[in-house]
Amino acid sequence: NAGVTQTPKFQVLKTGQSMTLQCAQDMNHNSMYWYRQDPGMGLRLIYYSASEGTTDKGEVPNGYNVSRLNKREFSLRLESAAPSQTSVYFCASTPTDTQYFGPGTRLTVL
Amino acid sequence: DQQVKQNSPSLSVQEGRISILNCDYTNSMFDYFLWYKKYPAEGPTFLISISSIKDKNEDGRFTVFLNKSAKHLSLHIVPSQPGDSAVYFCAASPPGGFKTIFGAGTRLFVKA
Numbered sequence: 001n002a003g004v005t006q007t008p009k010f011q012v013l014k015t016g017q018s019m020t021l022q023c024a025q026d027m028n029h030n031s032m033y034w035y036r037q038d039p040g041m042g043l044r045l046i047y048y049s050a051s052e053g054t055t056d057k058g059e060v061p062n063g064y065n066v067s068r069l070n071k072r073e074f075s076l077r078l079e080s081a082a083p084s085q086t087s088v089y090f091c092a093s094t095p096t097d098t099q100y101f102g103p104g105t106r107l108t109v110l
Numbered sequence: 111d112q113q114v115k116q117n118s119p120s121l122s123v124q125e126g127r128i129s130i131l132n133c134d135y136t137n138s139m140f141d142y143f144l145w146y147k148k149y150p151a152e153g154p155t156f157l158i159s160i161s162s163i164k165d166k167n168e169d170g171r172f173t174v175f176l177n178k179s180a181k182h183l184s185l186h187i188v189p190s191q192p193g194d195s196a197v198y199f200c201a202a203s204p205p206g207g208f209k210t211i212f213g214a215g216t217r218l219f220v221k222a
Binding site for chain 1: 114116119199203209211213215
């Protein structure tokens, strides 16, 4: 039982490049989330998926898109990366109120 | 405007003593509160939670207190251990639970 897995662990992009962050969970949770963590800001919700087939914006959705591919997988796409998107990205899943987080992806945009 | 505030960026405590981490919130609609613990290079892990209908919840060395009138919650760790050294995030959820708001975190150092 791996829990929540994220790939890649680290990524460096140039401004304007695109990439997709992958997230998968094997706990059969309905809801999945993407957060970003910046110094002094805590975790801020980018997008969430309450259940398979649905996605909704969180607090900071601009510049991102998401896909809930199936119950297990929830991906985050940056179409045209900007330096302001340099951050640590966490995926999480939950059966109810408690969230289970992945190990994070550290993204640097030059 | 931050809806969940952890005003102490860091806290240093001697091993065996009590650690008290504080959190304030502004939105009276929040009905569920959680504490997460985070070690470097790992994702946050759930520690303890409390519903707005309670004022205290205990789990081993960890106790969370909720004062709804003051919109304040605190996490008490007794006794503190060096392994408790981590960043602690306070979080608050509105009804429905999807848009949880996290505080900026407090880094706890427990000195041996």
